[in-house]
Every structure is written in C-alpha cells, then in structure tokens.
Amino acid sequence: MSVSGAIPVSSGDAAPGIPVIDVGPFIRNEVGAAGVVKAIEAACRDTGFFLVTGHGVSPQATSRLYSLARAFFDEPQEWKKTIGRGNGVIGGVSFSPIAEEALAATLGLKTPGDYKESLNFGENLPGDIWPNKPDGLEQAFRNYFKEMEVLSKHLRRIFCQAIGLDQDYFEPSFENHLSALRVINYPEQSEAPLPGQLRAGVHTDYGFMTILRSEASPGGLQVRNRNGEWLDAPSIEGAYVINIADAFMRWTNDEWVSTPHRVANPPTDFKGTARRQSIPFFLNPSKDTVIECLKPFIKGGAKYEPITYGEYIDLKTKQAFSKG
Incomplete structure (x- = not known):
C-alpha cells in the first residue's frame, strides 16, 4: 500500500521497491x-x-556543473593526473584517477580498483589548487554545493519529524560540516574489465546521507534490497536519488538502513555509448559530532558505543583506499 506523497516504483511482490516522493508539499508547508x-x-x-521530486534545486546549476566537469574529464589523462593531488588548500579540489579507489574494500572485499575517475570538493575539506580549465569549474562546484546544502536541510527536517525530534535537532551537528561534492566519470569500457571489477564496487556510504544526480545509461546504479536482490534504481529526469548512510544508520540503532549498492558494468554486448556521469553530494556532519543512539531508537539498548564522526570517517576512508 502506498502512502500519500509517494509514487511506488514496483520491484515485484517479494520486496518493496524504491519509491519516488514529491517533497514539494513539505518544503512549501x-x-x-x-x-x-x-x-x-x-x-x-x-x-x-528513495527518489525525490519537487525539491527546488536549480536545473541551471546542475547543468553547468555537469557540463564543465565533463569538459575536464575530456582532457588528456596525463594532464588530469597533475591536478588535485595535494591537500594544502581547504576548499580545494581533489582528483581521483581511474581504478585508484576500490569501494568494496570498505566491506572487507578485495577487488580491482573501480572503473571510474572523479573530481571532489568540500568547503571544509583539504584539496589542491583548482585547474585553470575549464573556466568556471570551481564556481560551478560551489554553486551546486550551496543548492545541496539547502535541500539537505529540508531533508533533515523531514527526518526529524519522522523520528519525533525537534525539527532543528541535527543542525548543530552540521556547523562546519565535512560534506563532499563529487562528480564521477564512468568512461566507455573499450576493453573488458578485470575479474571482479565494477564501475563502483558494492559499498555503503559513510556519512549521514547521499543526494545523487544520476543519469540513465547501460551500467547504472543498483541497490540490494533486504532479500538480497539487486534492483536497478529508476532514472527520472530531474529527480534525485537519496540514500541513508552508515553514520545515520548508527544514529538510529540500525532501524533506518544504509543499503549496499553498486554501479554495474555495461552489458558486454552493448553497441552504443555507455559513458556515464553522476554527481553525488555526501552530507557529513562536523568532525567532532558524536554519533550515538537517538533516544527514540534506544528501546532495548544501544548497539554501539558513541564515536566521533572524525574517528569514524578516518577508518572508512583508509579502508576504501587501501592497497592491501
């Protein structure tokens, strides 16, 4: 049975699908x-x-970031590898070349590096100086980051109402937040991937939640439901994919789920273009925020000891980029 405000996307009778929810009525009260x-x-x-529509994010800001990042990824690989390799600039840029990151490692799985490359930025995160081309890239990142801050605040307030907390309960945790905006390029696969290599290996996200601008393409986002089945995330023009991440699941004593997901390779017999570009915004609290069970979820007791977000993210990041 669907509830008001949700358009269910069916995945069969065995398990719930991934709903599409118009958040406009909440935002406009x-x-x-x-x-x-x-x-x-x-x-x-x-x-x-879940997917959200009615979110109010500027399509112009989205389109500009998408286009300028694509222009960057079109530059020669030798030049790109000279960009964003330092960490001396707060609010600078970082570049991760193809196969540098293996996300499945965060779940204890050893796989080849993911077949993707990415540009990364956070207002309070270390990076390097921005490249001088394409013109306007840094500002496009900053403008889109602001759009995501607005949407994420609306979503936090929805979460608070759903949990039974004051609507601004989480706001102190997001002062000087460590959120990250990433644009990911999944290139054409002219050669077969290595055994076990995916565009993005199975993983859960680390922080509070992720807001993803995705696109329809062969080889896309897949979500594993509680029955262990992989569902293709629907692609709806103008909608954003939202998922709960690990730190938020921990806050809810595992009652709200941080679900494993991956980005699949294109079918081997696919003849058209399979290049794909996505824009995830990883909403993360501040470094000193203590992640501990929220009172409405304690019931029989908290599953986890309190931990600061800084300690938690350090562990997860080391796992993702481990070469061992």
Missing part, C-alpha cells in the same frame, strides 16, 4: 506535508533509498 514525512520514514526503514 502545504497540504500533504505529513504524507511526505510518512513516505520517507517508510523508505528509510524498508530500503534506505
């Missing part, structure tokens, strides 16, 4: 806002994934 909260609460418990 209109009739239907309560239905939005109920729909998102159900999604957070069932799959940890």
Whole structure:
C-alpha cells in the first residue's frame, strides 16, 4: 500500500521497491506535508533509498556543473593526473584517477580498483589548487554545493519529524560540516574489465546521507534490497536519488538502513555509448559530532558505543583506499 506523497516504483511482490516522493508539499508547508514525512520514514526503514521530486534545486546549476566537469574529464589523462593531488588548500579540489579507489574494500572485499575517475570538493575539506580549465569549474562546484546544502536541510527536517525530534535537532551537528561534492566519470569500457571489477564496487556510504544526480545509461546504479536482490534504481529526469548512510544508520540503532549498492558494468554486448556521469553530494556532519543512539531508537539498548564522526570517517576512508 502506498502512502500519500509517494509514487511506488514496483520491484515485484517479494520486496518493496524504491519509491519516488514529491517533497514539494513539505518544503512549501502545504497540504500533504505529513504524507511526505510518512513516505520517507517508510523508505528509510524498508530500503534506505528513495527518489525525490519537487525539491527546488536549480536545473541551471546542475547543468553547468555537469557540463564543465565533463569538459575536464575530456582532457588528456596525463594532464588530469597533475591536478588535485595535494591537500594544502581547504576548499580545494581533489582528483581521483581511474581504478585508484576500490569501494568494496570498505566491506572487507578485495577487488580491482573501480572503473571510474572523479573530481571532489568540500568547503571544509583539504584539496589542491583548482585547474585553470575549464573556466568556471570551481564556481560551478560551489554553486551546486550551496543548492545541496539547502535541500539537505529540508531533508533533515523531514527526518526529524519522522523520528519525533525537534525539527532543528541535527543542525548543530552540521556547523562546519565535512560534506563532499563529487562528480564521477564512468568512461566507455573499450576493453573488458578485470575479474571482479565494477564501475563502483558494492559499498555503503559513510556519512549521514547521499543526494545523487544520476543519469540513465547501460551500467547504472543498483541497490540490494533486504532479500538480497539487486534492483536497478529508476532514472527520472530531474529527480534525485537519496540514500541513508552508515553514520545515520548508527544514529538510529540500525532501524533506518544504509543499503549496499553498486554501479554495474555495461552489458558486454552493448553497441552504443555507455559513458556515464553522476554527481553525488555526501552530507557529513562536523568532525567532532558524536554519533550515538537517538533516544527514540534506544528501546532495548544501544548497539554501539558513541564515536566521533572524525574517528569514524578516518577508518572508512583508509579502508576504501587501501592497497592491501
């Protein structure tokens, strides 16, 4: 049964699908806002994934970042590898070449590096000086980052209502937040990937939540439901994919789920273009934020000891980039 404000995307009778939820009524404080909260609460418990429409994010800011990042990725690999390799600039840029990161390592799985490259930025994160081409790349990142900050605040307030907290409960945790904006390029696969190599290996995200601008392409985002089945995430023009991440799941005593997901390779017999570009915004709290069970979820006791987000993210990042 669907709830008001949600358009269910069916994945069969065995398990719930990935719902599409119009958050506009909540953002505008209109009739239907309560239905939005109920729909998102159900999604957070069932799959940890949902899509949002009615979000108010500027399509111009999205398009500009997408286009300028694509122009960067079109530059020669030898030049790109000279960009974003230092960490002496707060609010600088970082570049991760193809196969440098293996996300499955965070789940204890050893695989070849993921077949992708990425540009990364966070207002409070270390990076390097920005490249001088394409013109406007840094500003495009900063403008889109601001759009994501606005949307994420709306979503946090929805979460608070769903949990039964004051709507601004989480706001102190996001002062000087360590959020990261990434644009990922999944190139054409002119050669067969290595055994076990995916565009992005199976993983869960580390922080509070992720807001993803994705696109339809062969070899896309797949989500593993509670029955162990892989669902293809629907691609809807203008919608954003939202997923609960590990630190938030820990906050909820594992009642809201951080769901394993991956980016599959294109079919081997596919003849058209399979290049893909996505823009995830990883919403992370501040370094000193203590992640501990929220009171409404304690019930029989907290599963985890309190930990600061800084300690938690250090461990996860070392796992992802481990060469061992």
